[in-house]
Amino acid sequence: MSSEENGQGRKPTVAVFKFASCDGCQLTLLDAEDELLEVADAVEIVYFPEATSTMIKGPYDIGLVEGSITTHHDAERIQQIRRQCRTLVTIGVCATSGGLQALRNWKDVGEFVRRVYAKPDFISTLKMSTPVAEHVPVDFELRGCPISKGQLLELISAMLAGRKPNIPTYSVCLECKRRDNICVMVAEGIPCMGPVTQAGCGALCPSFRRGCFGCFGPMESPNTASLTAQFRVLGQSDEEIVRAFRGFSAWAWQFRQAGEECERS
Amino acid sequence: MVTNLPAIGTQFLLDAAALAPLIPSLERRGYQVAGPTIRGAAIVYDTLHSLDELPAGWTTEHEAGTYRLKKRADDAWFGFTVGPDSWKRYLHPPEARLFAARRDGQSFQIVEENAEAPRWALVGVRSCELAAIAIQDRVLLGEHYGDVIYEARRRGLFLVAVNCTVNSPTCFCVSMHSAPPAEAGFDLALTELVEGPRHRFLAEAGSRQGAEVLAELGPAEATATDRREAEEAIKKAMGGLQRSMRTAGLREMLYEHFEHPRWEDAAARCLCCGNCTMVCPTCFCTTVEDRSAVDGNGAERLRKWDSCFSENFSYIHGGSVRMSAKSRYRQWLTHKLAAWVDQFGSAGCVGCGRCITWCPAGIDLTKEVAALWEPAGPPRNGGHPAPGPR
Ligand code: SF4
Ligand code: SF4
Ligand code: SF4
Numbered sequence: 001m002s003s004e005e006n007g008q009g010r011k012p013t014v015a016v017f018k019f020a021s022c023d024g025c026q027l028t029l030l031d032a033e034d035e036l037l038e039v040a041d042a043v044e045i046v047y048f049p050e051a052t053s054t055m056i057k058g059p060y061d062i063g064l065v066e067g068s069i070t071t072h073h074d075a076e077r078i079q080q081i082r083r084q085c086r087t088l089v090t091i092g093v094c095a096t097s098g099g100l101q102a103l104r105n106w107k108d109v110g111e112f113v114r115r116v117y118a119k120p121d122f123i124s125t126l127k128m129s130t131p132v133a134e135h136v137p138v139d140f141e142l143r144g145c146p147i148s149k150g151q152l153l154e155l156i157s158a159m160l161a162g163r164k165p166n167i168p169t170y171s172v173c174l175e176c177k178r179r180d181n182i183c184v185m186v187a188e189g190i191p192c193m194g195p196v197t198q199a200g201c202g203a204l205c206p207s208f209r210r211g212c213f214g215c216f217g218p219m220e221s222p223n224t225a226s227l228t229a230q231f232r233v234l235g236q237s238d239e240e241i242v243r244a245f246r247g248f249s250a251w252a253w254q255f256r257q258a259g260e261e262c263e264r265s
Numbered sequence: 266m267v268t269n270l271p272a273i274g275t276q277f278l279l280d281a282a283a284l285a286p287l288i289p290s291l292e293r294r295g296y297q298v299a300g301p302t303i304r305g306a307a308i309v310y311d312t313l314h315s316l317d318e319l320p321a322g323w324t325t326e327h328e329a330g331t332y333r334l335k336k337r338a339d340d341a342w343f344g345f346t347v348g349p350d351s352w353k354r355y356l357h358p359p360e361a362r363l364f365a366a367r368r369d370g371q372s373f374q375i376v377e378e379n380a381e382a383p384r385w386a387l388v389g390v391r392s393c394e395l396a397a398i399a400i401q402d403r404v405l406l407g408e409h410y411g412d413v414i415y416e417a418r419r420r421g422l423f424l425v426a427v428n429c430t431v432n433s434p435t436c437f438c439v440s441m442h443s444a445p446p447a448e449a450g451f452d453l454a455l456t457e458l459v460e461g462p463r464h465r466f467l468a469e470a471g472s473r474q475g476a477e478v479l480a481e482l483g484p485a486e487a488t489a490t491d492r493r494e495a496e497e498a499i500k501k502a503m504g505g506l507q508r509s510m511r512t513a514g515l516r517e518m519l520y521e522h523f524e525h526p527r528w529e530d531a532a533a534r535c536l537c538c539g540n541c542t543m544v545c546p547t548c549f550c551t552t553v554e555d556r557s558a559v560d561g562n563g564a565e566r567l568r569k570w571d572s573c574f575s576e577n578f579s580y581i582h583g584g585s586v587r588m589s590a591k592s593r594y595r596q597w598l599t600h601k602l603a604a605w606v607d608q609f610g611s612a613g614c615v616g617c618g619r620c621i622t623w624c625p626a627g628i629d630l631t632k633e634v635a636a637l638w639e640p641a642g643p644p645r646n647g648g649h650p651a652p653g654p655r
Contacts, residue, residue: 035559038558039559041560042559042560042561154556156559157557157558160557160561163555163557166555168577169575169577170539170574171536171537171539171575173538174538174539174543174571174572174575177349177540177544178359178569178570180354180359182304182305183332183349183623183625184306185330185625186331186622187306187307187332187333187349188306195536195540195625195626196536209305209306221537221576221588223533223534223535223536226536226626229626230330230626
């Protein structure tokens, strides 16, 4: 979306919105210090409460949305935001699949509220934490907890150049092997979500001899049944397997289904 | 002590200690040396500065989907079989920049990649790996479409082969005609003999350069007994292989069994993770990624290892041609063992067993092929390919 393309001879405007989340993904944008100057040169960041006090009204060319929808107010606000953004991009696992807070989707939220708050009556919340795409159409998703700085910059560069972003949807394993990691599952018997998880992190966890936690969500064709079977071969209990799928990306439907299937079995 | 240049193709004897100058001798000739060494939980290939970095006294245990390091009873330097790495990483790197471009007013300039290719001396190349390099040579040094990155690295290569005197349950090199002893394609070939404190190598030069390096190590004449011992050690290891593949008529069988119930069966287990293609020493597929800088003034084209197990791999206008795991597993196996023959004159598999060991789901191509040899059963759907995603 070059300035010629938006037809107004000006830099595309960017707005950053936050819903239920920890701010980590927005911080990734701020963390891109070296590149931020270039980004600030190429686009105009007009709404970014986390970083600046200027809050210019929409419409915006690009909206980056962090966080999941957990309140009635959220559910209304995301509709307005959608109407104001020409391109809407969700960033991070909360926005793309509901986040860790989606674990409440299997529990009674009313019960939590009664236990935690002195005056539960003041709390108005939805029963479930859901991804933005369950509420409005989303143009592009950046996965991860948090998102990868490289992917964010790649997406911005691609949008500016009007080209397709290089955001792979294959497994973490490809990145893991290109990086010359030794597979923790094969060589150490550590359960790893890499084979069913989308690449993008650069196989961070396996690089530190840990199994992947699946924070980038399901890859393009996740065979969760086969991975479940392999986890059993590695001696994992059903409870452990449910926990593996019900982590960062618990509410992503393929992982949700895998966990529930394992519970039923 | 041999005074003239050792004759090519003749076996000589070296005490293990006599090999110590090998790496310095290669380095003096301008090579960077790489070979097996322990990193974390595996024996990988990495830069070596001294033979002390070899995994002396270690071996590896392999089965479908599992790999473990184990101590050996002796101090053999090469008493293990191939690990997750293959030499492909050195000749056909997982990531390479093809070129960069800078904006120049209304035009742009191409900045060629002209970093000099490293000259590698690879130590510990097994006979199946020599066969794999020969296969990649046929693919990537093609007369008409040579790959410049591969070619530059391949041209400067020095190969120190090691004949296996151990095997793993996942090896099936004998079936694929890539079993030791290595006969050609190396500069130097070694066979390790360890009996108690006696640690010796039979050594053979395969090129003039190899003979020059061997001469510096001060080789002794090998007796008939030494030669027989080495031969027997190799024969014993190869006689004990647990896996095999029926290759006569394999190509025709796979084409005929394009529809076969086993494909669905394998697809149910296959994770489409791509590990098998990454570890395979012959798989060569790559993808290119064009990147542009945020400021719009620079761009670059990267090349990365790709896998036929990814959806994007077969993306053409309108979508991916192979959407199902079945079609991808079938593509991989059929290409390796059948279409490769039509394209490049040999199968694309050397029987190293890596794809068996490093498949997180423990899928074993020798078992899949054995099952595919079974009759396909009556054609469903009147023999027409089934409708639906392919
Ligand atoms: S460690 Fe995990 S991500 Fe890496 S190859 Fe193994 S299963 Fe895949
Ligand atoms: S055969 Fe194994 S390694 Fe290959 S894509 Fe399937 S699950 Fe992954
Ligand atoms: S297909 Fe498997 S056994 Fe054959 S060469 Fe490749 S990794 Fe080795």
